[in-house]
Amino acid sequence: MSFFEHYNYHLAIVLAMIGLYTMISRTNLVKKVAGLNIFQVSVFILFISLGVIEDGTVPILSPDHEVYSNPLPHVLILTAIVVGVATTAVALALVVRIREAYGTVEEDRVHEQDDAL
Amino acid sequence: MDTVVDILLLAFLAICAISILRLRDLFAMTMMFGLFSLISAGLFTTMDAPDVAFTEAAVGAGISTILILATLAQTSRREQATPARSKLVPLAVVWVTGAVLIYGTADLPAFGDPDAPVHNHVGPHYIQESGKEIGIPNVVASVLASYRGYDTLGEVVVVFAAVVGVMSLLGLRRRPPGLRPARGKPDPNDVLKVIATMVVPVILLFALYVQFHGEYSPGGGFQAGVIFAAAIILYALVFGLDKARQVIPPKVLNRLPAAGVLIYGGVGVVTLLLGGNFLEYYALAEDAKTAQHMGILFIEIGVGVTVASVMLLIYFIFSERGRGKRPDEGNGDGDGDGDGDGALSRDEGGTA
Numbered sequence: 001m002s003f004f005e006h007y008n009y010h011l012a013i014v015l016a017m018i019g020l021y022t023m024i025s026r027t028n029l030v031k032k033v034a035g036l037n038i039f040q041v042s043v044f045i046l047f048i049s050l051g052v053i054e055d056g057t058v059p060i061l062s063p064d065h066e067v068y069s070n071p072l073p074h075v076l077i078l079t080a081i082v083v084g085v086a087t088t089a090v091a092l093a094l095v096v097r098i099r100e101a102y103g104t105v106e107e108d109r110v111h112e113q114d115d116a117l
Numbered sequence: 118m119d120t121v122v123d124i125l126l127l128a129f130l131a132i133c134a135i136s137i138l139r140l141r142d143l144f145a146m147t148m149m150f151g152l153f154s155l156i157s158a159g160l161f162t163t164m165d166a167p168d169v170a171f172t173e174a175a176v177g178a179g180i181s182t183i184l185i186l187a188t189l190a191q192t193s194r195r196e197q198a199t200p201a202r203s204k205l206v207p208l209a210v211v212w213v214t215g216a217v218l219i220y221g222t223a224d225l226p227a228f229g230d231p232d233a234p235v236h237n238h239v240g241p242h243y244i245q246e247s248g249k250e251i252g253i254p255n256v257v258a259s260v261l262a263s264y265r266g267y268d269t270l271g272e273v274v275v276v277f278a279a280v281v282g283v284m285s286l287l288g289l290r291r292r293p294p295g296l297r298p299a300r301g302k303p304d305p306n307d308v309l310k311v312i313a314t315m316v317v318p319v320i321l322l323f324a325l326y327v328q329f330h331g332e333y334s335p336g337g338g339f340q341a342g343v344i345f346a347a348a349i350i351l352y353a354l355v356f357g358l359d360k361a362r363q364v365i366p367p368k369v370l371n372r373l374p375a376a377g378v379l380i381y382g383g384v385g386v387v388t389l390l391l392g393g394n395f396l397e398y399y400a401l402a403e404d405a406k407t408a409q410h411m412g413i414l415f416i417e418i419g420v421g422v423t424v425a426s427v428m429l430l431i432y433f434i435f436s437e438r439g440r441g442k443r444p445d446e447g448n449g450d451g452d453g454d455g456d457g458d459g460a461l462s463r464d465e466g467g468t469a
Contacts, residue, residue: 005227010219011127017215018134025207028196030143030188034150037181038134041157044173045127048164053236054229058165059256060334061248067231069165070240071256075265078172078257079272082339082424085176085184086279089431092188093286096438099192106197 008049015042027107029095033088040084047073119163126160141196143189151182167335168257171327175343180428183350187435239264252406253332253413261337262413266396269416270381273423277374280427287438313355320348328421332410338417342424350432358436370426370433377423384415 015038022035051073059071095105102110133153140146154177161170226233243256243264251259261269328341353361385395393400398412 005230006222006225007124008127008228009222009225011124011131013215013218013222014131015127015134016218017211018131018138020214021207021211022134022138024210025204026138026196028143030185030192031137031146031196034137034146034185037150037177038137038153041130041154041173041177044169045130045157045160048161048166048169049228050225050233050235051166051240052164052229053231056165056229056231058167058335059244061244061254061256068244068256070236071243071260072240073235074166074169074257075261077166078169078337078339079261079269081169081172081176082343083272083275083279085181085343086276086427086431088181089184089435090279090282090286092184092435093283095188096191096435097286105192109197 008052009046012042012046012049015039015045027109029098029105029107030092032107033091033095036091037084037088040080044077044081047077122163123160126156126163129156130160141198142194143196144186144194146196147182147185147189150185151178154178154181168255168337168340171335171340172343175340175347179347180343180350180432183354183432184435187432187439190436191439250405251409251413253410255332255334255336257335258332258337258413258417259409261339262416263398263409266385266412266416269420270385270396273378273381273420276427277378277423280374280430283431283434287434309355313351317348317352320351321345324348324425328417329414331417332413338420339424341417342421343428345421345425346428346432349429353432353436358433358440362433365429367433370430373426374423374430377419377421377426380419380422381416382419384412384419388412 019035019038019040019042022038023032026032026035051070053067053069056067056069057065059068059074061068098110099105102113104110130153133149133156136149137146137153140149154173157177158170158174161167161173226235243260247256247259247264248254251263253259324341324345327336327344328338331337331341349361349364352364384398388397388400389395391400396412396416398408399405400408401411402408
C-alpha cells in the first residue's frame with residue numbers, strides 16, 4: 001500500500017487545516033464562519049472519498065452496472081450539507097447581533113470592550 | 118483520467134481556500150467561497166455522488182453565499198488588519214494537527230479499494246437488496262427515506278431548530294418606518310430582469326422534478342427544497358424583497374417549517390395507528406413496494422417543505438433585518454463600509 005493511494009484523504013486534510021488556520025488566526029467573525037465552512041466541506045470530501053469504489057458508478061440501480069459506490073456516506077453528507085447551512089445561518093445571525101451590540105465584528109475589539117466594562 | 122480531474126479539482130479547492138484565507142475584501146472572499154462550493158460540487162460528481170453534488174451546488178454556491186453577503190451588508194465589507202500577534206501558535210497547531218491526521222490515514226484502506234471495511238458492512242445489503250425490498254432504483258433515496266428514516270427525521274428537526282434559532286436571534290419584526298436608507302440604484306438591470314423571468318420558472322419546475330422523480334434519478338426532498346428556495350431567492354434578488362414576499366404570505370411561510378416536520382412525523386404516527394412500527398411503511402398498503410413508495414413520497418414532501426421554507430425564511434429574516442439600518446451605522450470600523458453599499462444593494466434592488 002503506497003503513500004500515494006491516499007492522496008484524496010491527504011488533500012482533504014490540507015483543506016481542513018486551511019480552514020482551521022482561518023478560524024484560529026483571523027479575528028473577523030465572518031471570516032471565521034467561512035473557515036468553519038471550509039473545514040466542513042473537507043469533512044464532506046473525506047466521507048465521500050471513503051465511499052468511492054474503483055470502477056464503480058452512481059448508486060442508482062440499473063441492469064447495465066454491477067459495481068456501485070457506497071450510498072451510505074452520500075446519505076449522511078447530503079443531509080449534513082443542509083443541516084450545515086442551517087447552522088451556518090445561526091452563526092451568521094449571532095455575528096449580526098454581535099455587530100449590533102458591539103459595533104464591530106472583530107474578535108479582539110469585542111474582547112477589549114468586554115474588558116473595559 | 119478520473120484521477121487527473123480529481124487532483125485538479127482538489128488543487129483548485131486548495132487555491133480557493135487559501136485565497137479565502139488571504140483576501141481582506143470580504144465581498145471578494147464571499148465570491149471565492151461560492152466558487153469553492155461549486156468546485157467541491159464538481160468533485161462530488163467525479164466521486165459518483167450526484168445527490169451530494171446537487172445539494173452542495175444549490176446550498177454552498179447559492180444559499181450560503183447569499184447569507185454571507187446579507188451578513189456583510191449589515192456588518193462591514195473589509196476585514197481589519199490582523200493585530201501583530203504571533204502567527205507561530207496557530208501555525209504550530211495546524212501543522213501538528215495536520216501531521217497527526219495524515220499519519221492516521223496511513224492505516225486507511227487505499228482510495229477506491231473495494232475490500233475496504235466500509236464496503237463490507239451494510240453497504241452491500243443496500244445495493245443488493247434495496248431493489249427487492251424498497252423497489253426504487255435510487256439507492257440513496259431508499260437509504261435516506263426508508264432504511265435510515267429515523268436519522269432523516271432527526272436531521273429535519275435540526276433544520277427546523279436552526280430556523281427557530283435564527284428567528285429568536287434576529288426576530289421577524291418588520292423594518293421600523295422611516296429608517297430605510299435611500300439606495301443608489303432603485304431599478305435593477307433590465308437584462309437581469311428578463312433573464313430572471315425566463316430562468317425562475319424553469320428552476321421551480323426543475324425543483325419539482327427533483328422532488329418527485331428523486332426515486333428514479335438523483336434527487337429528493339433535501340435537494341428539491343434548496344433548489345426551490347434558490348429560485349425564489351433569485352427572484353427576490355432581482356425584483357426586490359417585497360415582491361418576493363408576496364409570492365408566499367409570511368403567515369403561511371412562518372408555519373411551513375413546522376408543517377413539514379409534522380408531515381414527516383405524521384407518517385410515523387399513521388404507521389403506528391395502522392399497526393406497524395414508527396415509520397414502518399409496510400403498514401400503509403397491502404403490497405410491500407407500494408407501501409414503501411407511498412411512505413417515501415410523503416416523507417420526502419415533508420422534507421422538501423421544511424427545507425425550502427427554512428431556507429427562504431432565513432434569507433427573508435436576514436435581508437429584512439438589513440433593510441432597517443445603514444451599513445455605516447454604529448461606531449467601530451468605518452473603513453470601507455460605504456463602498457460596500459453599492460455592491461451589496463443588489464440584495465434589495467428595486468424595493469425603493
